[in-house]
Amino acid sequence: MKISAGILLFKRSEEQLFYFLVHPGGPFWKNKDLGAWSIPKGEAAEGESLLERAKIEFLEETGKSVDGNFIELMPITQKAGKKVFAWALEQDLETSGLSSNMITISWPPKSGKTMEIREIDRWEWFSSEEAMQKINPAQAGFIVQLEEILSSE
Template identity: 45%
Template sequence: MPQRSAGLLIYRHTAGVFEFLLVHPGGPFWARKDEGAWSIPKGLIEDGEDELDAAKREAQEELGVGIDGDFQPVGSYKQPGGKIVIAFSVETDVDVNAVKSNVFSMEWPPKSGTMKEFPEVDKAGWFTLPEAGLKILKGQLAILDDFLERRRGAD
């Protein structure tokens, strides 16, 4: 069974334009990557955990703030590596300059025997749809498309 993650597509509507909050992964592998490297805040669903609860927990861990609002399911997306991402949307505003992520440890440099800590998320940003389409991981692009399709249907 493939791994399952849950995440939040956090958005705001400013002057008639949608903006989406995306996070950039921390650590040395992602340090010099930008386009196609950003993600919605997301993470693995623990055994027996509700998908929306997992999405909210992961967002809090990666952003350092609790997210509240009217959560709507967006869809389920198979990533190129096989993982399934379940996405929910929520309209709220987050100060991306105040983001404080949890950390993870890894051996760095490789084979050095030295463990270093890195933030799970090293930055967050608000992006318009065209910008978000360039920044987001290819496997998550459909989340943006499906969100907008659902919004069109609701108007």
């Protein structure tokens, strides 16, 4: 089973929560919006520290590093079977000036041709309601968990 690790960045503004989500780059995702956004995350190697992997992926996908008091969330399993571990972190992040690493993909699929794309092509803050619509449906569980944790503080 593939395992990924990521960070759910959030901030509070006027009693409202906002979530930082990323949109995958490349032709497959170009016109997809609802359900296509994700927390910054990436695949972890066996035995690797998942929180360290999550921080590395955040840096690769945004060009910015984050650190602080991480809140560990319960892992979720995405539709394709990938298990995703995540940590929430309260921190503001300016979205202008972010940059993503480049990756090589096979395109069109199974064509034997490859192309280089930005792994992430957009970064945005969304209100809780918007984020629930934009995020990969399985990852919405992270937002639900975090809001339950924060409401019990």
